[in-house]
Amino acid sequence: MQEQNTINRPKDGLVIIRQGETFYGIYSSRVLEIVNEPRITAMPKQPDYLRGLFNYKGRIVPVLSFGKLCGEERKEQERVCILFSLHHQTMGMLVEDVTKMIYDEGREIPCSEEERIRDHICIRKVLMETVPVFVLDLPEVIKRLGTAART
């Protein structure tokens, strides 16, 4: 994770997700919709990281478990689905809560050693007001999923 604030990122807002006690941010330009308690259909023999399929305006969208990706899955707590678009695909990601939307880039802060696990899926860590937020790198998240699917 880079400590310098040098990453070329879009000037848009961050959708802040709460997962347990940790906060994550997704650039709002990626987010299509946020659905509370979506009706998800589990598929037989579906990959472990998937929670099932969701019918989004007639399009069938796979829904991932964010907790599973972070290694902190608490299935019953994940009730909010963030729909996002990446590489011409629409996907959903179940998270515990979406707290707010912030139009502020925040101040970049360094990661501690214990937070290294998040290096794989986060671009950086920023301080929003007084709360540290890990900004998600969605392409990396999907790449990790691809690796998980192959293994």
Add this chain to the structure above:
Amino acid sequence: MGFFSPDMEFLIDIYQSETTDLIEELNKYLMEAEEKNRLEADAINGIFRVVHTIKSSSAMMGMADMSTCTHHLEDLFFLFRENPSLLKGRENETFDLLYAYSDYVKDEIERVTEEDFQPSQVTELMDRISGELDCCREKKPGVKDGEMWQSGEENGIVPEDEPKENFPAAVQRSAKDALFDTIRLQIRLAEKCQMENVRAFLLINQIKEMCSSLVYRPEDLEAEGAAFQIRSHGLYLELVSDRIGEVTDRLSSSPYVASVREVTENEEETDEGAQEREGSVKEISARETQERRASDRAASDRAASDRAASDRAASDRAASDRAASGRAASERGDSRESASDKNTGRETASSGSETGQNGKAVAELPVNAKSAKNSSILWERIVKLQEVTGELITEHTVLDSMIEKLGNPKELENFSLTFRRLLTDLEELVNSASMMPVSAIVPQLYRTVRDICKKEGKEVKFTVEGEEIEADKNLMDTMMTPLIHLLRNAIDHGIEAPKDRLLAGKDAEGKVTLEVNSEEGTLVFRVKDDGSGMDPQIIMKKAQEKKLLTKDADDYTREEIVNFILVPGFSTMTEANEFSGRGVGMDAVRSAVEELGGVLEVYSEKGQGSEFVMQVPVTMTSVDSIHFMVGDVNCLIPAKSIERIYSMAEVSGQLSFVDGRELFQGSRMLPVLRMREVFGMPKAEEGEPEHLLVLQGIKSAVCIAVGQMIGQQTAVKKELPELFDSAYRGQTGISGCAMIGDGSLGVMLSAEKLIQLYQKGLEEDARAKHNQ
């Protein structure tokens, strides 16, 4: 930053779509000409018109290389038009050149929508065309580069005695015809329609065949600033036509035309005097158009005999050219018109005797009707319409379920029935709009055959039977790859070299046939050749080497042996060439067919030839389905796949195990798949209802053990996301998903996929056992 500016994006689509249609038209001319081994006047004129249009539109889009290259080709075809004998003995070179040009344009056009598009180098093709041109000029001296059709031939015939300075951008024909007044029109294009000069060019193209004289301003539509001039002041037309009603109708009906107004002489707006002159300018109303039409007809009748006499001499020379060029132009007009009519629901403007020529032309060359359907823009709309129709049907299913929960009140039930009938009508309409004839894919297949024959030095007569059969465009597009594969194999592996055929007592020319039939909800594609066929001994030897046998070699039938070629990586070729021999082809064909829920069969006789049969189900927007449970998973399967439904308790005595495989002894012995096992679920709990469904596929049958039966419903199949790939579908028998009555999703099962799943498991087990 790409090659085109961002505000031209939607014009790129139009350019791409129209040029694709034109190239298809060119290929159709080529295919017919090559069959006859000569380019007839109609084809020469048609090709001339095609390249002329591509040249102009490419220039307007800033595709300088393509425009220049096409310009050279246009010059060449001008010479052929003037003197068809120049072609004599050069037919094959010309065909090759045109195919190379067609490939070049097709490749460029396919890429124009890419973000980082940059035109490719075209030097080699340009040199080839220039070489041909030089060659022809030697035979017809005195014609210099760029001089050839600037005398007015470009757009028709200009009478020699006509004062050209008065017609700076004229599309003139029989301008002496003074029986009709000159009409001056100002065309205002829709605000923000962009690329006004391109629109103007297309409008002029659409009406020029209806005018005996046509002058337009700005004169040079390709000039810098032409678009701005049209945007600011409009496009001015000065025309003479005996079909003025039709002309104004055609202009007014264009989606990009905001207004068509008649203006007086010298009234064209200038920068200084751009204000509206309402008093002297009148909008051409629909009523006036009607009146004009009536008056056109009367005047036409009166003028007919006089005109016939006075025009005859002038028009004799022009007649054949005009007929051909007019046809091409009007066909393109018709294509656009039909697309536009479909979109707006308007009636076609042309009517009566005047449409006779257009109607005949379209009938003669149905490729243009198909082209309209092929237009990517139109196709996108049809796909969208299919999706919306599917959604409506799905929502109706939910509505039905709600009505049932309310105890089926009569009024609601009647409403639902009426709604359903309307949906059925809509679905039929949408399905018919998405159909295309087999003939639409023939030029591409023909091209494949031609190219392989040329490279392999083989002679093949390729015929297609069932060209008139229509199928869903998506299905046809998907079938293209396997068809091309089979044709390549037929020529490369099947058809022998001419001398070998003669030695074998066959004609030097081999036969490859594609037969398309529609049989009981399926489409059957048969690719047959009269080549060398397959040698079962060689195939068996290879199968043994690869340890593919599941039983003793002697127990295999000829058909079973031949079917080894469908196993992944199987190839008896010792060397791979450009077309085949790497052992990936037939497996890919089988996968593509199975992915569509179809089957592939192979028949072959050594020395006699081979036959490949692909049978795929016809795709529909909605299917009547049976809804049942497997554990907690809602499942649907097309009702037509189900032969019988038994309660498990009823047939438990007819179930037995043979070699670890469960079988059901009904009227015949059938394998049983326990769906809980297939889905990786634990066994059913005591007391859970169980049913046995007998499923009939295209060629085989299988039984599946499932849980509770829910009922029947209309289902609209939706594709699974990419994460659920073909491997997943192959392991589960799931082909898609669909919304069920309570609004949640159920999985759609495919009888064919379940049969394949069972057969693959059986083969793998047998192979492992045999190889132990």
